[in-house]
Amino acid sequence: MPGSLEGPERVATIRSSLQKYQPFIKPEPASEAELNLVHEPTMVARLRSRRLLLETVLIAVGGAIQCARAAVEGRPAFGLLRPPGHHADQSGSWGFCYVNNMAIAVRKLRQEADLRWVVIVDLDHHVGDGTQRIFASDSEILVRNVEAVEREEYLEKVQSVLQVIRKAELLAVSMGFDTYERDLGGLLKTEDYTLLGSWLRQASERLCEGRRFALLEGGYYLPDLGKNVLAFCEGFE
Numbered sequence: 001m002p003g004s005l006e007g008p009e010r011v012a013t014i015r016s017s018l019q020k021y022q023p024f025i026k027p028e029p030a031s032e033a034e035l036n037l038v039h040e041p042t043m044v045a046r047l048r049s050r051r052l053l054l055e056t057v058l059i060a061v062g063g064a065i066q067c068a069r070a071a072v073e074g075r076p077a078f079g080l081l082r083p084p085g086h087h088a089d090q091s092g093s094w095g096f097c098y099v100n101n102m103a104i105a106v107r108k109l110r111q112e113a114d115l116r117w118v119v120i121v122d123l124d125h126h127v128g129d130g131t132q133r134i135f136a137s138d139s140e141i142l143v144r145n146v147e148a149v150e151r152e153e154y155l156e157k158v159q160s161v162l163q164v165i166r167k168a169e170l171l172a173v174s175m176g177f178d179t180y181e182r183d184l185g186g187l188l189k190t191e192d193y194t195l196l197g198s199w200l201r202q203a204s205e206r207l208c209e210g211r212r213f214a215l216l217e218g219g220y221y222l223p224d225l226g227k228n229v230l231a232f233c234e235g236f237e
């Protein structure tokens with residue numbers, strides 16, 4: 001989308017800030033059948049009419065699945081991928097999203113690795129409404145969003161969301177960086193992302209032997225986006 005906030009520069013600037021995590025793993029594309037784990041056939045058919053978009057989306061989903069798989073195998077992972085996914089539900093999408101990377105990865109891993117209890121914590125500035133709707137009637141997948149109008153309140157809410165989780169076999173994080181003080185949300189400082197990452201790490205250690213992964217959702221303030229993602233990864237790793 002020319003002129004869109006959601007452009008390839010986002011991934012490029014983050015990538016250059018994450019050099020210490022080389023080598024990056026380039027994912028195998030997902031299959032259309034994997035999109036069908038979450039999305040209705042009409043939605044997949046619509047994507048099929050835009051070949052390049054479909055190919056891009058399949059690579060992002062493949063990356064999400066690979067992150068979830070690494071997490072289940074005991075290796076924490078961060079998915080540097082776009083387009084984001086948390087505003088996509090079974091039959092539609094908005095907000096730069098086309099398919100729900102997170103939901104597909106969670107469904108896939110539940111099949112593949114015989115997982116039951118999964119917690120998805122969404123820390124994007126925007127509520128992950130697609131993810132919420134997809135799992136609304138699923139009592140074994142808990143989806144939690146955090147909303148606040150100022151920084152301390154936000155940080156406190158994240159802590160209390162994590163503290164009350166009692167059961168998880170995998171902790172999945174939809175990680176947005178548009179909560180940043182100079183981004184759309186106007187809330188958090190760079191060092192806060194290290195805190196968030198380390199709280200999530202600690203929660204996963206308490207709940208599920210550290211099995212955790214995070215996927216990139218939003219985050220549009222390019223000058224500081226890379227350092228914020230690096231700050232997060234340093235807490236999360």
Ligand SMILES: [Zn+2]
Nearest residue numbers: 124126178218
């Ligand atoms: Zn967002």
